[in-house]
Amino acid sequence: MELLKRLQAVADLVTEGASVADVGTDHGYIPIYLIEHNIAGKVIALDINRGPLERARMHVVGHGLKGKIETRLSDGLEKVLPGEVDTMIAAGMGGGLVIKILTEGYPVVESLDTMILQPQSEIGKVRRFLNEHNLQITEENMVEEDGKFYPMMKVIHGKKEEYTICEYTYGKRLLLEQHPVLKKYLDREMQIKESVFQQLFKHQNSASAAERMEELKQEIILTQEALKYYE
Secondary structure (H helix, E strand, O other), X not given: OOOOHHHHHHHOOOOOOEXXXXXXXXXXXXXXXXXXXXXXXXXXXXXXXHHHHHHHHHHHHHOOOOOOEEEEEOOOOOOOOOOOOOEEEEEXXXXXXXXXXHHHOHHHHHHOOEEEEEEOOOHHHHHHHHHHOOEEEEEEEEEEEOOEEEEEEEEEEOOXXXXXXXXXXXXXXXXXXXOHHHHHHHHHHXXXXXXXXXXXXXXXXXXXXXXXXXXXXXXXXXXXXXXXHHO
């Protein structure tokens, strides 16, 4: 089983010997990879929808792993017992949903050693939620695939840290490590924002254009702050 780059990066964050719940497993590719490469000793593949779960189950059977990967129809961590696994994965879903899963599954989350998260939106909001609930990001990575950027994080129970708005937005550890993929993302963002600002500047007499220009100005300042980490 070969994984897409964004899924491989998630699998690479799993500690060897872990027992894993993969929330929103979709095709079940990560669970299959983790078992085939002897990274995880046990994996439960979870999905809220029957269609994707059935696809995952058939992939598991096709790879001869029926007895090693269990599939469960589950809304988030609903069908996982506290202490049943030590690691959870939530990849390829919106940030709001990631926060919902962590909040509603708190009894299970409390019993976990590690959470591996790859939110597709509202990433700053997820980082803030984690920090405010003493869930500490110990490692971050970012990959580019087909022109899209995918940040991900490894999280443990820890203590609240000091964060700037810039670090919440772009990732404290990505910035401190001067991650090259984040640099590429920031350069692209700066180019897009400045281009849009330039276009709006021609129509600045309109109230909506003036309002968007002010928003863009703040976003550009934040992106510039992030780029200073690379100087």
